[in-house]
Amino acid sequence: MKRSHASMDKGVVDRRRFLSMALGACAISPPLTCLSMQLAAGTGGSLTKEQRDSMTPSQVIGELKKGNERFRTGKMSPRDYLAEKRSSAAGQYPAAVILGCVDSRVPVEIVFDTGIGDTFTARVAGNIVDDDMLGSMEFACAVSGAKVALVCGHTACGAIKGAIDDVVLGNLTGLLARIKPAVAATKFDGQKSSKNASYVDGVARTNVVLGLDEIRRRSPILEDLEKKGSIKIVGAMYDLATGMVEFIGG
Numbered sequence: 001m002k003r004s005h006a007s008m009d010k011g012v013v014d015r016r017r018f019l020s021m022a023l024g025a026c027a028i029s030p031p032l033t034c035l036s037m038q039l040a041a042g043t044g045g046s047l048t049k050e051q052r053d054s055m056t057p058s059q060v061i062g063e064l065k066k067g068n069e070r071f072r073t074g075k076m077s078p079r080d081y082l083a084e085k086r087s088s089a090a091g092q093y094p095a096a097v098i099l100g101c102v103d104s105r106v107p108v109e110i111v112f113d114t115g116i117g118d119t120f121t122a123r124v125a126g127n128i129v130d131d132d133m134l135g136s137m138e139f140a141c142a143v144s145g146a147k148v149a150l151v152c153g154h155t156a157c158g159a160i161k162g163a164i165d166d167v168v169l170g171n172l173t174g175l176l177a178r179i180k181p182a183v184a185a186t187k188f189d190g191q192k193s194s195k196n197a198s199y200v201d202g203v204a205r206t207n208v209v210l211g212l213d214e215i216r217r218r219s220p221i222l223e224d225l226e227k228k229g230s231i232k233i234v235g236a237m238y239d240l241a242t243g244m245v246e247f248i249g250g
């Protein structure tokens with residue numbers, strides 16, 4: 001028993017030594033190296049307030065781009081979810097709020113390779129901007145301090161196809177009505193049909209751009225934070241086939 005305790009103690013000491021070395025390495029590295037390690041989960045914990053607050057909105061976008069690069073090249077960071085859960089239980093300091101689609105193929109934490117506590121995530125079919133989503137984004141940025149509000153659409157989106165096809169079905173009808181302005185506003189040479197993938201993706205892109213306009217028009221709080229440079233409001237399109245996120249604006 002004693003020996004077993006001793007070896008356990010030794011394990012704890014070794015781990016502490018390793019952690020202190022890792023923290024020491026962070027202290028002498030450029031701040032961004034540590035931050036990218038945090039967003040990449042390298043140090044096994046969630047973002048701290050200091051780390052999040054020291055990032056600019058552009059740096060946060062840069063980290064999201066790097067995370068997507070890791071995802072689509074199959075080099076995702078090793079992640080200790082239990083350590084992230086432990087370190088974030090008493091408080092969260094996410095760097096971004098991402099409004100995405102409910103589509104099962106676009107799990108935003110995975111495609112951006114982020115972990116517990118890194119991002120607020122709001123998902124609704126067609127990533128539409130409504131009052132409740134705006135409220136969630138205002139909470140994320142104005143109350144909690146997130147630096148980026150990202151609207152992320154995607155290729156081959158079923159909600160976009162439904163809006164193009166004028167689908168009528170229960171509560172979905174009202175949701176699709178919010179996408180119709182994007183259908184009307186999309187300039188496209190060719191067959192304007194839900195069977196035409198390029199047209200569907202064109203409407204999805206317009207829907208993202210109009211979503212950004214809606215945020216600025218309907219949320220003076222977020223618009224003001226953007227004008228002050230405290231946050232960036234940006235869009236993106238995720239390609240189901242390639243796994244690549246293309247940023248729009250910002």
Ligand SMILES: [Zn+2]
Pocket residue numbers: 101102103125126127154156157158159160
């Ligand atoms: Zn979708």
